[in-house]
Amino acid sequence: MRKIFLATAVFATLVSCMEEESTTKDEQIFSTDKRGCASHEVLQEELKANPGLAITMNEIESFTEKAIREGRLVNGKIEIPVVVNVLYKTAAQNISLAQIQSQIDVLNKDFNATNSDFNQVPDLFSGVKANVGISFVLQNVVRKSTTTTSWSTNNAMKKAPKGIAPTTPATVLNIWCCNMGGGILGYAQFPGGASSTDGVVIDDNAFGTTGTAAYPFNLGRTATHEVGHWMNLRHIWGDATCGNDQVGDTPLHNTANYGAPxxxxxxxxxGTPVEMTMNYMDYTDDRAMYMFSDGQKSRMLAVFASGGPRNSFAQP
Structure with a gap:
């Protein structure tokens, strides 16, 4: 287990999760290879564009640590309105309302510990497995036909004229669903970034549990992972060899895990600890991730506390 401490190296504003496509004769497969992340490259670009971002995110880290230490976490209901922005070139990419609702359903289950695989958490981690207690409600779906074949991590999907601008990001979680291309599953903006680009982006092949969602990323866990980042969670291995994810009850991981370990x-x-490979913030396949920890819960709730960067979402 690692101790929470303030780290000035955790200023990433975007996290990109990547995979490589392949197919088999027996089932539609989006990727049989491992997820990856372009966080370092994206971080460098964000810091070049906005040097003051590092200061902002360091202040958020300081606030988060203090809020957890003093128990000043949100003490009201957190119900997150969600707007899904669908950008499509093909009919298949114009995903159905049923597919969109399936993703909202997964978020509600995963963040409230009602997912059917929650009972698979090993006894070793049963004392720290968490019901985060945050709910999500689909507020609206915005659709736009586009000539863009694929998008990248430059936030173009969030901007006119090609993309869709976010809906009131101070009080609404915006999720963009589109064909990311380049093997990218999705990415999220951490608290502290520009409101004009705030939200989460998910590839349509990793969105929800039906329609275009493809194995092994067809259980909606890409969005769970990315919304975790949106709520200020880091990757469980701390994006470094035996790195720090700022959470006290997650074991040290030497690196990311893939597939279904x-x-x-x-x-x-x-100490060679047993890794929490089933944590949503690892890089395992959707079928192999099914828990948050209590420490991660506290970190997420801190962003909604009074004075926190997402306090506008908290309800009295």
Whole structure:
């Protein structure tokens, strides 16, 4: 287990999750390869564009640590209105309302510990598995036909004239669904970034549980992972060898895990702890991730506390 501390290196504003496509004869498969992340490259671009962002995010880290230490977490209902922005070139990419609702349903289950695989959490981690207690409600769907074949991590999908501008991002979680291209599953903006680009982007092949959603990313967990980032969670391995994710009850991971690792999977870090490979903030397949920890819950709730960067979402 690692101790929470303020780290000035955790200023990333976007997280991109990547995969490579392949197919088999027996089932539609979006990727049999591992997820990856372009966070370092995106971080450098964001900091070049806005040097003051590092200061802002450091202040958020300081606030988060203090709020957790003093128990000043949100004490009211958190119900997140969601607007899904669909950008499509093909009919298939213009995903159905049923597919969109399936993603909202997954978010509600995963963030309220009602997912059917929550009972698979090993006994070793049963004492820290968390019901985050945050709900999501679909407020609106905005659709736009586009000539763009694929999008990248430059936020073009969030801007006119090609994309769709976010709806009131101070009080609405905007999710863009589009063909990302380049093997990208999705990415999220951490608290502290520009409101004009705030939200989460998900590839249509990793969105929800039906329609264009394709194995092994067809259970809606890409959005769970990215919304975790939107609520200020880091990757469980801290984006470094045996790195720090700013959470005290997650074991040290030497690096990301992929696929569906057999339990127990031991870390090569100090103490060789059993890794929490089933955590939503690892890089395993959708079928292999099914829990947040109590420490992650506290970190997420801190952003909604009075004075927190997403307090405008909290309800009295």
């Amino acid at each position: 057999a339990y127990p999977h031991y870390s090569t870090c100090t």
